[in-house]
Amino acid sequence: MRSGSISFSSRYTLRRILxxxxxxxxxxxxxxxxxxxxxxxxxxxxxGPNATAEIVANMRREWGMDRPLPEQYVRYVIRLxxxxxxxxxxxxxxxxxxxxxxxxxxxxxxxxxxLLTLLIGVSLGLFSAARGGGTDTIVPLAGxxxxxxPIFWLGIMLQLVFYLRLGWLPAGGRLGQDQVDAxxxxxxxxxxDAILQRQWSILFDALKHLILxxxxxxxxxxxxxxxxxxxxxxxxxxxxxxRTAQAKGLSSRRVLWVHVLKPASIPILTTxxxxxxxxxxxxxxxxxxxxxxxIGRYTILAITAVDFPAIMGATLLVSVTFLTxxxxxxxxxxxVDPRIKY
Amino acid sequence: xxxxxxxxRPRYRVLVVxxxxxxxxxxxxxxxxxxxxxxxxxRTLFQASIxxxxxxxxAVGQDAGSKTVHMAIYEPLVAYKIGTSEVEPRLATSxxxxxxxxxxxxxxxxxxxxxxxxxxxxxxxxxxxxxxKKLGLGASYLLSEYDRAVVVNALTVTIYLKRPxxxxxxxxxxxxxxxxxxxxxxxxxxxxxxxxxxADGTGPYRLEKWDRGSQAITLVRFDGxxxxxxxxxxxxxxxxxxxxxxxxxxxxxxxxxxxxxxxxLDSLTELAKDPNIQVKWYSTINAFVxxxxxxxxxxxxxxxxxxxxxxxxxxxLIDVVYEGHADRLVGPLPSSMPYFDKTLKPYxxxxxxxxxxxxTAGYPNxxxxxxxxxVEGIETMITAAQLMQAAAKEIGITxxxxxVQWPSLVALFQDPKTTPDIFPxxxxxxxxxxxxxxxxxxxxxxxxxxxYNGGYFGTAESDSLIARARAATSDQERARLYAQLQRMIxxxxxxxxxxxxxxxxxxxKAVKGFNYTPALxxxxxxxxxYWDER
Numbered sequence: 090m091r092s093g094s095i096s097f098s099s100r101y102t103l104r105r106i107l108x109x110x111x112x113x114x115x116x117x118x119x120x121x122x123x124x125x126x127x128x129x130x131x132x133x134x135x136x137g138p139n140a141t142a143e144i145v146a147n148m149r150r151e152w153g154m155d156r157p158l159p160e161q162y163v164r165y166v167i168r169l170x171x172x173x174x175x176x177x178x179x180x181x182x183x184x185x186x187x188x189x190x191x192x193x194x195x196x197x198x199x200x201x202x203x204l205l206t207l208l209i210g211v212s213l214g215l216f217s218a219a220r221g222g223g224t225d226t227i228v229p230l231a232g233x234x235x236x237x238x239p240i241f242w243l244g245i246m247l248q249l250v251f252y253l254r255l256g257w258l259p260a261g262g263r264l265g266q267d268q269v270d271a272x273x274x275x276x277x278x279x280x281x282d283a284i285l286q287r288q289w290s291i292l293f294d295a296l297k298h299l300i301l302x303x304x305x306x307x308x309x310x311x312x313x314x315x316x317x318x319x320x321x322x323x324x325x326x327x328x329x330x331x332r333t334a335q336a337k338g339l340s341s342r343r344v345l346w347v348h349v350l351k352p353a354s355i356p357i358l359t360t361x362x363x364x365x366x367x368x369x370x371x372x373x374x375x376x377x378x379x380x381x382x383x384i385g386r387y388t389i390l391a392i393t394a395v396d397f398p399a400i401m402g403a404t405l406l407v408s409v410t411f412l413t414x415x416x417x418x419x420x421x422x423x424x425v426d427p428r429i430k431y
Numbered sequence: 432x433x434x435x436x437x438x439x440r441p442r443y444r445v446l447v448v449x450x451x452x453x454x455x456x457x458x459x460x461x462x463x464x465x466x467x468x469x470x471x472x473x474r475t476l477f478q479a480s481i482x483x484x485x486x487x488x489x490a491v492g493q494d495a496g497s498k499t500v501h502m503a504i505y506e507p508l509v510a511y512k513i514g515t516s517e518v519e520p521r522l523a524t525s526x527x528x529x530x531x532x533x534x535x536x537x538x539x540x541x542x543x544x545x546x547x548x549x550x551x552x553x554x555x556x557x558x559x560x561x562x563x564k565k566l567g568l569g570a571s572y573l574l575s576e577y578d579r580a581v582v583v584n585a586l587t588v589t590i591y592l593k594r595p596x597x598x599x600x601x602x603x604x605x606x607x608x609x610x611x612x613x614x615x616x617x618x619x620x621x622x623x624x625x626x627x628x629x630a631d632g633t634g635p636y637r638l639e640k641w642d643r644g645s646q647a648i649t650l651v652r653f654d655g656x657x658x659x660x661x662x663x664x665x666x667x668x669x670x671x672x673x674x675x676x677x678x679x680x681x682x683x684x685x686x687x688x689x690x691x692x693x694x695x696l697d698s699l700t701e702l703a704k705d706p707n708i709q710v711k712w713y714s715t716i717n718a719f720v721x722x723x724x725x726x727x728x729x730x731x732x733x734x735x736x737x738x739x740x741x742x743x744x745x746x747x748l749i750d751v752v753y754e755g756h757a758d759r760l761v762g763p764l765p766s767s768m769p770y771f772d773k774t775l776k777p778y779x780x781x782x783x784x785x786x787x788x789x790x791t792a793g794y795p796n797x798x799x800x801x802x803x804x805x806v807e808g809i810e811t812m813i814t815a816a817q818l819m820q821a822a823a824k825e826i827g828i829t830x831x832x833x834x835v836q837w838p839s840l841v842a843l844f845q846d847p848k849t850t851p852d853i854f855p856x857x858x859x860x861x862x863x864x865x866x867x868x869x870x871x872x873x874x875x876x877x878x879x880x881x882x883y884n885g886g887y888f889g890t891a892e893s894d895s896l897i898a899r900a901r902a903a904t905s906d907q908e909r910a911r912l913y914a915q916l917q918r919m920i921x922x923x924x925x926x927x928x929x930x931x932x933x934x935x936x937x938x939x940k941a942v943k944g945f946n947y948t949p950a951l952x953x954x955x956x957x958x959x960x961y962w963d964e965r
Contacts, residue, residue, distance in 0.1 A: 128849070130842035133880060135485075137493050138871050139572045139861045142880040147567045180643070181486055181627060190644045245677050253681050260678050260687070262645060262671075274644075377674045382644050386674065395838040 109412045113405060117169070120404045121162050124397050131395040135178050152178060152398075165401070174405070175398035179390060184402035187387065192406065193277025194263060195376070195383035199368035201299050202307040206364060210311040211357060214318025218326060219345055228315050235312030244305045244378035251301060261380030263298050264291065302379040306372055310364040317360050321353040354425050362418035369414065370407040473941070473962040476665040478955065479673040479688040483646050487638070488626035489607035490562055491569040493861075495953035496670070498605075503650050503668065503957045504546075505607035505632030508537050508556065509600065513956055514946035516716075516769055516863035518600055522551060522608055522633065532595030532904040533578075535603075539586040543657045545610040547631035553588040556580060558611035560590065562621050573602040573861075595902045597909055598864035601950070605862065608633060633657070635958040636668060646672035650957070663944075663961035683708060683937065689962075690938035690945075692953070696754055702937060711936045713947035716768045718760050718858040718868065719811070721819060721927040726847050726887035729799055734792035736924035740778040741785035742822040743927055752814045757930040762921040763868060765931035767949055770865050770913040775921055777928070785826050797827020804843065804851035807834040812855040815929060819853065844885025847878070856883065857932075863950035865913050869897045873920060888925045 132149045133140075140148075149155045153164060168175060174184035217228035251258040259265065263279050264272065272291050275282045279295035282288075325331060326349060334348045335341075373385040384403060391399035422429050486492025489501040508523040520526075523537040543551035557580040564574045576599070578591040592599060609622070610631035617625045630638040635658065636650035650668040652660060673679045673693070680698045682688035684705065694702070703710040721743075729735045749757045758766060761777040789797055801823070805816040813834070820830040830853070835843070844850040860867030871882045874897050875889035893916065900912035921928070934952065936945055944960040 127836075127839060128842050129836060129838040130845060131838050133845060134838035134841045138859070138883045139493065139867075140569075141572050141575060141882075142876075144567060144569070144571055145880045180483065181491070187643075194644065248678060248681055253685055256685070260681055260685070261673070261675075264645070277644075378678060380646075380671075380673055380675070380678065382646055393836060393838075395836065 105416060109416075112412060113408055116408045117166070117401060117405060118162070120401055121165065121397075124395065124400050125158055127395065129395040131178050131397060134394065152176065154397075169405075174402040177391070177399040177402075178396045179394050179399060184398050187399065188384070188402055188406055189277070191382055191384050191387045194381055195369060195385065197263075197278045197280065198299065198302055198306060198375075198381060198383060199365065201303045202310070202368055203361075203365050205303055205307040206310040206314055207361065209307075210314030211318045213311070213315040214320075214357075215322050215345060215350065215353075217315070218319045218322035219341070225319075228319050232312040232316040235308050235315075238308065240305055240309065240372070240374045241378065243308060244301070244375060247301045247305060248378070258301055259298050261298075261302075261378070263295065263381065265294050265298075302375050302381050305378070306368060306375045310368070313364065314357065314360060318353070318357050321356045322349055325349045325353045351425055355422065358418055358421055358425065362414050366411045366414045369410045473689075473964075474665060475667040475669060476942075476957060476960060476962075477687065477689045478668065478670040479679045479682055479691040479693070480670050481672070481692045481953075483643075483672055484641075484648065486569065486627060487630055487641065488623065489570065489609065489632075490566050491623075491627070493569045498951070499954040499957075500648060500650070500670065501607050502634070502951075502954060503636040504630045504634045504638060505609065506634050507604045507607055508539075510604045511863070511948050511950050513948050513959055516601075516767075516949050518604060522556075526600070528600075528904070532597065532902065533592045534589055535592075535599065536583070536587065536589045539588065540657065541586060543633050544655045545612070545631055545633055546637040546653050546655070547610050547613065549610055549612050551608065551633050552585045553582040554585075555608050555611045556588045557582055558614050559608045560606060562609065562614055563606055566621055566623060570605055570607075573605045595904060597901060597903055598862065598866040601862045601864045604950070635664070639667075658958075663963065664958060665960065665962065668957045683939065686939065688939075689942050690936065690955075692937075694937060696756075699935065699937065700754075707940050709936070709938055709940045709942070712756055712933045713936070714758055714765075714767045714949075715931060715934045715947075715952060716765045716860055716863055716949040717934075717952060718763070718765050718931055719757075719815070719929045720760070720856055720858065721815065721929060722844075722854050722856050722886040723924075723926055724850055724852045724886055725925060726850075727852070729792070729794065730801070730852055732792045733923055734788045735794070736927075737778075738785040738788040738792070738826060739819070739823065739828075740924045740927050741781045741788065742826050743778070743929070744780050744818055744822055745777075745929065746780075748815055748818055749930055751818075752811050753930065753932060756933040756935070758933065760928040760931045762917045762928055763873065763926075764865055764913075764917055767931070768860070768865055768868070769863060770910050772914040772917045774914075775917060778924070780822075782825055789826055789828075794827075797823075797829075800829040800831060801852040803830050803832045803853040804835050804840055805832060805855055806837045806840055811932070812857075815855050816853075819927070844883075845879050847887050850885050850887065854885065855929075856885070858883070859952055860950075865916075866897075866901050869916065870901070873897065873916075873925070886926060888920075888923075893919060 132152060132154055133145055136145050136148055153161060165175065176182060177184050177187055180187055213228055217225050248260050252260040272279065272282055272288060273286060275285055280292060283292035283295055331344060331348055334344050370385065373389045375381065376383040376386040384406065387399070388403040391403060480496055482494065482496055484492055484497045484500060485494040486497055487500065489505050492501070506522050508521060509518045509526065510521040511517070512519040522540055522543060524540050526535055526537045528535055537556070539551070539553060539556070545551060560574065560577065560580045563570050564577050576592045576594050576596045578593045581589045581591065583589055609626065613625060613631050614622045635653060635656045637653045639649040639651045641648045648670045652664065652666050673682065676693045676695055676698070679688065679691040679693045680702065683691045683702070699710050702708050723730045723736050725731060745759060749755060749759065759777055761775045762772070764771045789795065803816050803819065805812050816832050820832055823830045840854060844854065858868055858872055871877050872884055873888055873893065874882070874884060875894050876882070877884035878887055878889070896912055896916045900909050900916065903909045903912060934947060936947065938945070941962050941964045942960060943963045945955065
């Protein structure tokens, strides 16, 4: 098989899609059963203390929760097939609309944090492995510290320094309030929307709002990736073909980026994939501290309110996200190591 | 290895320099002064709020955040006078009550316009009341006795009740008048979908934008507002959810938020020292109680309930949990509530008495175990639960504490079999009348799905007292009946009455015009608030 090309058998692709569908059906069933075995009453909770029995009954009927459970599930699946995720009890609007509002925020933050992780984490790891000696003890050590800093504490410290003391960066949110009013939502990504509408001051504002949460979100993953990249690159450095390449007189840069990085990248890719998956499912802590209106906060709020439709919707979205990321990672394996076949 | 060094060093330096340049470039875009409070007249009020609206529709959303927004966009016939539990005319100029207490006739204000066009009149009142009743959601509990509205003439309307209801006039502030034109346009669902995302009332502010993504709602002044804009008011109000307490505090310090709603008690001590910040405490009509399962042994025995009431360390709770910012709750009603009986004597900690009571009840050394369920993450409730646990141990009673989510607790206490032996509960009356406490927490109709009577207290006598006080038309009669009810519930030790937590207004010092209105807990009168740096 030629190196660099990606090819899957159609049987494989079909199998992947079928598995994905099965996983989603399974997930939805498990979530549905789980949220329903909890002894909780979201309707009575949402109705509040002053609601009369009649109001509670009206609301229960409105959300279809006066029906037997199996019927509720079947109705849910039928609606799901039609692209309808139901209505959230918390926000009283379509879950799909909620997700459409909240997911782009998480996606944007996750991509920026992921790029930071990729660039800084991999470079640090490779740099450390390549240099060896004293420098090489720094990365593992920093990795331990970086991975051990509680994200919550880090977030508050970042705000304290860069927002309150220095006044360089905003405390949270995605845009300053005046900018929010000036920007039309197209993609849901503030960066993209600002570029599309050539609103450069908004672009800078969005970037400024992204820095602190992205740093808080990526510090842990950077530490992990740096350690994995370092370990994996060191293993490759010891191998004969690298020594051969060096002996041929290739520049060290070429040896590192061409001969070492590619074979070292399988474990890096695996870890990056799972880290990206977690970032995409939204970090509740980062989103809470920085007022980032993302999917993580939405999910936690849905869980505390036992908002069945919202929990189901968010779980399905996260499942789809993980399946997609895993699939992409598997594709990248083939590209990196042509010996892998599906 | 030295070869490799040479390859990294220059590149590394370039990276460092590039990073520094980028850093300064970005940071210089927003220096401290431009990022924080902008110069010039302060015309926008920024509220760092707790939670997203429950509903923009005043017939639906009933949480304090929603009601604050309703109060800015819409107006009721009569409203609470800021800082008191008295009602005063708003869209009505006067009202009278028929002798039998069933008919309320309102004279309406002339020249009031809706934000979306059209004049306010008796028809608007009828449409709005009917709509709340027909939707049967949120605010409809206020109209449980509503029969019909009759348009007498363009500026007179009579509301008929099924039964006399003395507290009705204090409930009217919760019924907001919507533009009847919109209801007509969307007759199929009575405008339910339209009013969930749009607004059209007669109030001082109109809805400019509700951005669900950034959880911010922006209101701007309605130029045609009948009370006018001559005095000091804000032109714009932004209410934005800031979930994290420490962020709210930082924003207040930096001047980006004008007032905040979420903070820890510790941070208030520090904020109070800031010369630019005000922290003011107010007594409330809210009650914090431990609900006891009156329906099940051993707490069905009044002596056991009283023993627990004598064991609880009330002063410690107020000192430790509230740092003194709470009033002692004497009986079922907080002392700021109308008809509070001043002659009542509260239970105080007396372990000897507690042990005697247990002995007469047949438990000389305690020796039984009770289950206490408490809502996860609410520190005041958890500490109160722990204080109860420690106190009970001193009289030989074991209490097991389990933390649960609030919706789970709600499900548990809807069934007399699963309701916990003890659970802490905050009671937030929806209007400043004892009925808002008794009907919701002590009436037998409020058991199961009906309300929050999760302790299953109630006798024919207590129900009858609640009903009679509800219907009585004379003040003296109501005072007498409520005194009797308070005494009965206190002597029966139905719940353990802990405290009435005070409420704090935490704002920039220049924010003026706020006063705490007991019936409007956690709501803010934007139109009365203004900015004054003197």
